[in-house]
Amino acid sequence: MDVDTVVIGAGAVGLACAAELARRGDAVLVLERHAGFGRETSSRNSGVVHAGIYYAPGSLAAATCVEGRALLYARCRRDGIAHRVTGKLIVATREDELAALEALEKRGLENGAGALALIDGAEVARREPAVRAYAALVSPESGIVDAHGLCASYAAEARRHGAALLYRSEVVALEPIPGGWRVEARGPDGARARLDAARVVNAAGLWADRVARLAGAELPAHRFAKGDYFTVRRVRTSALVYPVPSEAGLGIHLTVDLGGAVRAGPDVEWVDAPRYDVDPRKAACFAEALRRYLPDVRDEDLAPDGAGVRPKLHGPGEPRADFLLDARDPGLVHLLGVESPGLTASEALARRVAAHLARA
Ligand SMILES: Cc1cc2nc3c(=O)[nH]c(=O)nc-3n(C[C@H](O)[C@H](O)[C@H](O)COP(=O)(O)OP(=O)(O)OC[C@H]3O[C@@H](n4cnc5c(N)ncnc54)[C@H](O)[C@@H]3O)c2cc1C
CATH class of the missing domain: 3.50.50.60 (FAD/NAD(P)-binding domain)
Structure with missing residues (x-):
């Protein structure tokens, strides 16, 4: 050999x-x-270090996410890789989304996603003044890393x-x-x-x-699921902010990068082959999704950023x-x-x- x-x-x-x-x-x-x-x-x-909340208990994704998070943070500290444990809020914007947050909390605890806590809307506003929510699930172990x-x-x-x-x-x-x-x-x-x-x-x-x-x-x-990003100007958050996930994915969320810039995305667009263009006309759609929990964001605050493509083993609407x-x-x-x-x-x-x- x-x-x-x-x-x-x-x-x-x-x-x-x-x-x-x-x-x-x-x-x-x-x-x-x-x-x-x-x-x-x-x-x-x-560039998010996921805690391991979303994935089916017992799945390879859940197990390797939880195990990988600990290994990743240890590597970052050892090798001096830029990272920040920002924490994450998954926000319910209406009372009827509370049950979904409770189900995520249960699943996350089962997976070993670390500490999780439910907070009310007033506490959300105290932590993230730009965000409006009925309640949120806080994941302190989530963070960002220089990929x-x-x-x-x-x-x-x-x-x-x-x-x-x-x-x-x-x-x-x-x-x-x-x-x-x-x-x-x-x-x-x-x-x-x-x-x-x-x-x-x-x-x-x-x-x-x-x-x-x-x-x-x-x-x-x-199958290829493209995800576009937009930079968000003017509005700032310090933690990662995600809506309650849907069948289609995690929803248009806000991430911060290591320089403090806020990005929105990715969305889910099924494509026949990987490509990385970002259609600026999607800005209005992104802003509308964001306004559910970021009420002050305007269409013109969004500027096209990059895109990525997920290799999926399921198709649209499938588990x-x-x-x-x-x-x-x-x-x-x-x-x-x-x-x-x-x-x-x-x-x-x-x-x-x-x-x-x-x-x-
Ligand atoms: C939009 C989006 C957001 C994401 N967000 C996160 C996140 O926040 N946190 C997280 O944990 N994960 C996230 N992920 C997932 C994460 O980015 C990927 O799971 C991970 O980067 C996959 O790494 P990989 O090495 O498998 O693939 P890749 O990074 O794609 O590497 C595969 C390599 O194989 C090479 N290659 C392919 N074919 C050949 C060949 N025939 N011969 C030689 N070389 C070949 C390619 O050129 C490429 O360099 C996200 C993914 C996407 C698309």
């Missing part, structure tokens, strides 16, 4: 896997088709333990061979190179379903699918459907991947 383990994809999840496997003694090679790490979903998200800094920390740890990162290398074929996998990658000049690895981790994000098909795995295809970690082929692990809270969960997912490969 040329290497012990090839990791396909240098996003947060692939890099976390590379760091974990290299730390355990594997000779690791990361193949990434872009010219650097974190150029896709890992740099197109809200690029997180990826850089994983990459540095992987390299420190001998891993190599090869950019501009797109994996185009995967073939089983005795004791491992033959991996074929295409370089920037179109030239193809092959190498043999005992183990392969498919952490190709949006494209992980396609990479799985290269290996002949019959796994579900990704939320869990992360999929498929390890049915010896020496090969696929990670599909790693949408939010994938950033938070990255190190915990990496530990599970390493455990599966160690057993194989």
